Amino acid sequence: MADVPNDAPEHCPGTSSDQAGKSSACQGCPNQNICASGAAKAPDPAIEEIRQKLTSVKHKILVLSGKGGVGKSTFSAHLSHALASDDSKEIALLDVDICGPSIPKIMGLEGEQVHQSGSGWSPVYVEDNLAVMSIGFLLSSPDDAVIWRGPKKNGMIKQFLRDVDWGEVDYLIVDTPPGTSDEHLSIVQYLSGAGIDGAVIITTPQEVSLQDVRKEIRFCKKVKIPVIGVIENMSGFVCPKCKNTSQIFPPTTGGAQRMCEELNLPLLGRVPLDPRIGRSCDEGRSFLTEVPDSPAAVAYQNIVQKIRDYSSSHSTPDDPC
């Protein structure tokens, strides 16, 4: 059964929820008895369908952060560009931020639409070897708001994984919204058959960010996703005029470095603030090709190499069930 059937009431908790059939919203729903009996909660067949669909995807990497606005989408986009700079690799970028999809703009794909074919939805190609999927491509106007509750967002994520014709892919990068909620649980649940290589966690130096990021790291431990490492973004700003460094987002509690030491996680790198990054993102161009010599671009490339190294030395944990 669909996570939120078409005939479900407005506050349907979702057919796979513990409250399925039992919540007050379920009164009067034609599916109430099925849900209450537990029949709707049988393992979602989509998990196996997705496992089969993604056998052609070698590596799956999540980009996470408990905190918003730290640079997840920026990093996901540029990681994808960097990996795709090797013509022999096929890269896929999946944007599961349903309410705030930034990837189309950052990748210069605003206004593109998704096509359906016999083998499913075709992703949008930004290069021959770099495919992108986002809800942004399903919206007809930049003002369209996606005002969906959790169960409906989960359904969309399932479709992205099951119905998009990714083809043979070396790396599938998944950009996520901030938090530890429906989108994150769904990605982990639906990929439980196919397996996830690991997660890259993004933070900025200040404690207000780190306190949310620690929760995300706990989430990864709870759902057993390996953490590839942590990236400290917006790590210092070099004034273009006098070249002095300012800590706009001060690491008052030791920044990502101390957090990584405490939690025994690799610090993949620190990326300084560079106004040209934001500008490139706004214009839909890769910062790595626009300003390849900037300290931020160099930092990114070093981090990408560590991710390549991790991926080649770890195979995806394949859960056959």
Added chain:
Amino acid sequence: MCACLSEKGSLAQVKHVVLVLSGKGGVGKSTITTELALALVHAGKKVGILDVDLCGPSIPRMLSVGKPEVHQCDAGWVPVYADPQQKLAIMSIGFLLEDSDEAVIWRGPKKTALIGQFVSDVAWGELDILLVDTPPGTSDEHLAVLENLRKHRVDGAVLVTTPQAVSTGDVRREITFCKKTAVKILGIVENMSGFVCPHCSECSNVFSKGGGEELAKLTGSVFLGSVPLDPLLTATLEEGRDFLQAFPESSTYTAISQIVNTVLSSLDA
């Protein structure tokens, strides 16, 4: 100490309710909520902050309220007060977690239920204004807040953005959300609007320039003002100190004061 509760419900003595929204994460919703609250308290108002960001609650740290226990009284949950004079009341899931690193891994329905309790079961008492700090997006939390506030009144929303297009792109969707849910837009704040180097005073547009004002024009909204990127502001929030008391001479203070005055005028109008 517990506030009195009239029969109409826990928000009966709250004069104004203002949401702080953004489609985008990390633009400074919690920062602006905190600074608005402090400015209003300094202006003699009784203020409440309802923090409905359940996955990433930032308000407790920004106001240095640590890990107090939340007590119950006959009228419901007693909010946590940031000051001995009880001018600033707060409720956040941050107070309910034993371990501050504990992740709240909840799906929508559970978040909706807790937010319902936060709105209906907290004994806010007499407040001039209740500010509601929200997570980014247009989903369960936002719908839950509005549904539960329907019985009372939502005066409107302050929308926060940073100057760049990636940010305003999301905030446009939030504006649509407000229009669809009949929430009046009190105005748009552009945060992180330029950085003045403390060494040479050169202004750098770290996160681009002008997007907030353009967005206001495009959508016919009031532009409330710009707040610069100020490491002193970030540092005081980290430490849970009152920026407005610590740095009243700064241009950031002036910017925030102007925004507060405009918001207050539109509430009294």
